[in-house]
Amino acid sequence: MLNCYLKGQQEHERPEFIPYAHLRIRTKQKVTVEVLDHLEHLALVDFRDSEGVERLQKAIQFADQLHEVNTDGVEPMDSVLEDRCLYLREDDVTEGNCTEELLKNAREKVEEYFVAPPGNIPLPKLEERETFLKGS
Amino acid sequence: QRCLSLIKSTKFLNAYITVAEETALKQAEESEKRYKRGQPLGVLDGIPIAVKDNFNTAGIETTCASNMLKGYISPYNATVVQKLLDQGAVLLGKTNLDEFAMGSGSTDGVFGPVRNPWSYSRQYKEKSVPKSHSEDKDSNWVITGGSSGGSAAAVSSFTCFAALGSDTGGSTRNPAAHCGVVGLKPTYGLISRHGLIPLVNSMDVPGILTRCVDDAAVVLGSLAGHDPKDSTTIQDNFKPFELSDLTDVSKLSIGIPKEYHAPGLSSEILALWSKAADLFKNAGAKVIEVSLPHTRYSIVCYHVLCTAEVASNMARFDGLEYGHRSDMNKSTESMYAATRREGFNDVVRGRILSGNYFLLKQNYENYFIKAQKVRRLIANDFVKVFGSGVDILLTPTTLSDAIPYMEFIKEDNRTRSAQDDILTQAANMAGLPAINVPTALSERGLPVGLQFIGRSFQEKQLLTVAKWFEKQVKFPMIQLDEHNGNLKQISKP
Numbered sequence: 001m002l003n004c005y006l007k008g009q010q011e012h013e014r015p016e017f018i019p020y021a022h023l024r025i026r027t028k029q030k031v032t033v034e035v036l037d038h039l040e041h042l043a044l045v046d047f048r049d050s051e052g053v054e055r056l057q058k059a060i061q062f063a064d065q066l067h068e069v070n071t072d073g074v075e076p077m078d079s080v081l082e083d084r085c086l087y088l089r090e091d092d093v094t095e096g097n098c099t100e101e102l103l104k105n106a107r108e109k110v111e112e113y114f115v116a117p118p119g120n121i122p123l124p125k126l127e128e129r130e131t132f133l134k135g136s
Numbered sequence: 137q138r139c140l141s142l143i144k145s146t147k148f149l150n151a152y153i154t155v156a157e158e159t160a161l162k163q164a165e166e167s168e169k170r171y172k173r174g175q176p177l178g179v180l181d182g183i184p185i186a187v188k189d190n191f192n193t194a195g196i197e198t199t200c201a202s203n204m205l206k207g208y209i210s211p212y213n214a215t216v217v218q219k220l221l222d223q224g225a226v227l228l229g230k231t232n233l234d235e236f237a238m239g240s241g242s243t244d245g246v247f248g249p250v251r252n253p254w255s256y257s258r259q260y261k262e263k264s265v266p267k268s269h270s271e272d273k274d275s276n277w278v279i280t281g282g283s284s285g286g287s288a289a290a291v292s293s294f295t296c297f298a299a300l301g302s303d304t305g306g307s308t309r310n311p312a313a314h315c316g317v318v319g320l321k322p323t324y325g326l327i328s329r330h331g332l333i334p335l336v337n338s339m340d341v342p343g344i345l346t347r348c349v350d351d352a353a354v355v356l357g358s359l360a361g362h363d364p365k366d367s368t369t370i371q372d373n374f375k376p377f378e379l380s381d382l383t384d385v386s387k388l389s390i391g392i393p394k395e396y397h398a399p400g401l402s403s404e405i406l407a408l409w410s411k412a413a414d415l416f417k418n419a420g421a422k423v424i425e426v427s428l429p430h431t432r433y434s435i436v437c438y439h440v441l442c443t444a445e446v447a448s449n450m451a452r453f454d455g456l457e458y459g460h461r462s463d464m465n466k467s468t469e470s471m472y473a474a475t476r477r478e479g480f481n482d483v484v485r486g487r488i489l490s491g492n493y494f495l496l497k498q499n500y501e502n503y504f505i506k507a508q509k510v511r512r513l514i515a516n517d518f519v520k521v522f523g524s525g526v527d528i529l530l531t532p533t534t535l536s537d538a539i540p541y542m543e544f545i546k547e548d549n550r551t552r553s554a555q556d557d558i559l560t561q562a563a564n565m566a567g568l569p570a571i572n573v574p575t576a577l578s579e580r581g582l583p584v585g586l587q588f589i590g591r592s593f594q595e596k597q598l599l600t601v602a603k604w605f606e607k608q609v610k611f612p613m614i615q616l617d618e619h620n621g622n623l624k625q626i627s628k629p
Contacts, residue, residue, distance in 0.1 A: 035493075043447060043492045044454075044473040045485045052486060059443070059490040059550065065436045066506050069513065076508030077515060079338050079368070080567030080592075081325050087371055089364050101211035105458035114456050121467030 031056060041123060152286060152295075153189050153247050154197050155229035160184070163226040170224065179354055181224030186290045186299040189230040190237055191342070192331040193217050196227075200333055201245025202235045204479030205459045214331020215363050216300060216342050223358050228296050231286030235481050236450070237302055237335050240310055240556035241544050242285025244483050250285040252278045252315055252538050253293035254582050257614045278538040278582060281314035281556070283307040284343060288315040291345045292614060298355050301343040304335045305438055305553070306533075306560025308343025309572040309587060314538035316574040316583030316614060318602075320344045320352045323593045324567035325370045327356075328363030336445040337368075339438075339564040349573065349603040353379050356595060370593075377596050382604040386420035391526035395431035398558050402536040404578050409532050412575065412586055415608055416530070426526060428517040433510050434562040435554050440494050440507035446484075447491025453479060486550065515566040522591050528601050532559055533587040537578040563589050571602050574611040583611070 036053065040046050047053050099112060108115040167182035187193060190200045192210035199205045213221065221227065234244045243249035255277035280289050284301025288311035291299045301308040303321040312319025320343060327342050334340055342359070346352045357376025363369045392413055397406065417423045455461035455475035462474035480488070494503040521529070534556065544552065563570040569592070572585040588605070590598030 031493075035496075038496075039489050039492050043476075043488050044469065045476045045480065045488050046473065047489065048477070048482070048485070052482070052489070055482075055486045055548070055550065056489055056493060059439070059486070060493065062550075062554070063436060063440050063490075063494065063503055063507075066433065066440065066503065066510060069430070069433055069506075069510050071506060071509035071513065074509040074512055076505050077512035078508065080515065081368060081370065084325075084370060087362070087364070087367050087369070098211060102457070104211070105208055106456065107461045116456055116468050117465045117471050119468040121469070123467070123469040123473065 031060065044123075152186070152229045152290065153199060153201065153232050153245075156196050156227055159195070160226050160228050163221075163224075167224050167226060178223030178358060180220060180358055182226060183298065184226045184228045184296045185220060186228050186231050186287060186296040187217055187220075188233055188237075188284050188287050188299070188301045190233060190302060190333040191217055191230075191300060192333070193227065193230065196230060198230065198333075199247075200236045201233050201247055202479065202481070202484070203246055203460055204453050204476075206246070208459050212331065215328040215365060216359050217331065219359055220300075220355075228290075231284070231290050231299060233286055234283035234483075236333070236446075236484055237283045237304060237307055238446070238483050238487060238553075240282045240306070240553045241279045241541075242282040242311065243279060243541065243544060244481065246481065249541060250280045250289050251541075252280045252285075252582075253289050254278065254314075254316065254538070254614060257581065278540050279314070279544050281311035281534070281538060283311075284319075284345065285311045285315075287345050288312055288317055288319070291315070291317045291347060297346070298351055299345045301345050302332055302335070302340060303343035303564065304340050305442065305557040305564055308345060309533050309560050309570060309585075310556060312345055312572040313533040313574070313585035313587075314583065316585070316611065318346050318349055318352050318574065318606075319572040319585075320346075320356065320595075320599075321563065321570045322356060322360065322595060323569045324564075325368055326360045326374070326569075326593065326595070328359075328361075328366040328369050330363055330365040334445075334449050336442050337449070338441070338445070339567075341564075349571070349599055349606050350379055352571070353377065353599050353603075356599075360595075372593075379596075379600055379603050381607075382600050384420075385416065385604065386422075388416070388421040388528065388601065389526050390416050390421050390423045391426040391521055391529045392423060393426050393428045393431065393521070393529055393531060395428050396531040396559055398432070398535065400535045400555065401532060405532045405534070405536065405584055408575055408584060409530070409586065412530060412605070412609075415605075419608075424526065426521045426524075426529070428514075428521060428562065430510065430514045430517050431562055432558075434514050434565050435558050437507045437510040437514065437565065438557070438561050439550075439554065440503050441511065443487045443491035444494050444504055444507075445491070446487045447489075447495060450476075450480070450484065450488050455479070483550075511565050514562055518562075518566045518568060518589075527591070528598060529589040531587045531589065533572045533585045534559065537580060537582040537584050560587065563587075568592055569595050569598050571598055573602050573606050573609070575609050577612060 103109055106114050191214040192198050194213045198210045232250045234242050284307050287299035287301040290296050292315040308321050309319040324341050344352050344355045361374040362371050413423050454472045460479045462478050464471050464474035568589055570589045572587050574583050574585045578584050588602050
């Protein structure tokens with residue numbers, strides 16, 4: 001499992017005292033092409049060039065510092081307002097009917113519909129896509 | 137009108153993306169009529185303001201400095217904008233920013249970087265070493281800081297009296313410090329975020345930039361309060377307050393967090409920080425050193441949470457309902473992919489991809505959940521410190537004064553954000569109010585500010601202390617050269 005492997009690596013490298021931790025570079029295995037492809041597919045955004053991939057690598061290295069902190073027994077925090085009750089208003093319609101205004105911003109529309117190209121065609125596979133990852 | 141002509145003459149600052157000239161003049165006219173009748177709409181009637189370009193403004197183009205939203209005219213006003221207009225304020229235009237408010241220099245938007253008006257001040261020019269003749273005289277202008285750089289530059293160059301920014305990781309206080317204006321980040325949940333194009337839903341707040349602390353209090357008074365359109369605003373009643381003059385500082389307890397002496401902090405700012413602490417001590421306040429042990433992880437934590445939320449928030453930009461749309465028509469997915477490739481710049485795309493990485497099933501527990509746990513630790517740090525009797529924390533806002541643009545762009549956006557946000561970020565993590573007060577000029581003639589962090593929803597106390605400090609410090613006014621027009625006439629209110 002990817003998780004355990006990564007965790008194993010970190011424990012091995014962690015020294016006792018780390019000055020200026022956020023500036024230190026850690027060695028880490030490179031992210032695989034499958035993961036990169038998966039990410040491109042999920043985000044529908046491409047890496048464009050090796051700089052993009054480098055950026056992701058560096059971001060992951062940077063985020064690895066989180067593992068230095070001991071968070072045993074700590075609950076994750078979703079919001080700073082977690083102690084308060086969320087406001088819910090009555091389920092009445094108070095505004096709307098602005099169809100024309102909203103449609104003004106869309107480029108392609110027919111009557112009151114937004115027009116999209118056919119949706120059941122999946123994104124082309126990695127080999128056929130015009131993306132940088134083809135080369136790597 | 138004077139402001140409008142000033143905007144034109146300071147165009148080289150690139151502070152404004154859109155100047156709403158006709159509507160502004162119309163609003164100003166109506167405001168004058170109201171004053172003649174003796175019926176101003178509110179405290180802000182007739183005051184020219186500028187709004188950062190990630191707030192929706194009806195009828196005015198809202199771009200977030202991105203290709204994705206170029207030409208997008210919002211059909212509605214953000215709540216804060218509406219509140220200002222209801223008070224009669226005159227909206228001058230939309231200011232420049234980093235693309236989608238990501239960055240700490242206001243240099244990454246598609247409309248170009250924003251120049252710090254202090255680069256053209258007499259104070260900076262006197263101190264800067266003249267470079268060799270062959271170099272372009274214009275090239276050593278400094279950045280404004282980010283990401284609300286346009287708003288800060290607008291306020292600082294007298295083109296408006298107040299401006300709205302947004303603060304997710306220090307985006308209001310950072311440019312406020314570099315441009316010598318007051319930047320207030322209210323408590324999360326105090327001011328409505330409806331209409332603010334979101335970056336990180338759990339940390340964004342609209343920020344206020346003004347030239348003095350009183351102004352900030354006035355603007356806060358009209359903006360704060362519950363909004364049924366934003367469910368993350370608290371329901372407590374908010375009463376706008378007037379700042380009284382603090383005469384007795386001895387009941388105050390000021391905390392100096394030692395971790396804020398971060399690596400890279402310039403010795404000037406360190407000296408200034410100590411001087412400020414001494415100022416409070418000599419006035420009788422209790423000044424104690426405190427510890428916020430998880431401070432240095434706040435940037436890492438922010439990095440993970442921010443990219444994760446960004447990946448989610450940017451998913452709405454698919455070109456279908458609004459904004460840029462590419463011509464690729466083969467299938468929905470390829471259209472989305474092409475639109476997003478063309479619409480976003482490298483910074484945004486990088487963050488989306490990193491965010492998606494951290495949210496992958498195999499990484500979720502390790503990164504995202506872990507970051508949330510660290511967030512709780514950071515918030516608890518603050519709770520502990522405030523619980524031990526400290527009223528206000530005094531810290532520096534930035535690591536150094538504004539650096540020249542040429543130097544800034546040598547490092548990429550993420551590295552820069554990581555370096556510059558380190559002092560301002562923790563307040564966003566914990567949702568606490570914070571304010572930057574311009575303190576003094578650095579050796580290079582550029583402004584430096586100090587930050588006060590207060591308890592949740594205790595803006596009144598925070599602003600009162602800030603006002604006292606402001607009076608003690610007497611920050612000098614920017615002296616722009618004569619060719620910038622009728623500056624003397626628009627003096628501080």
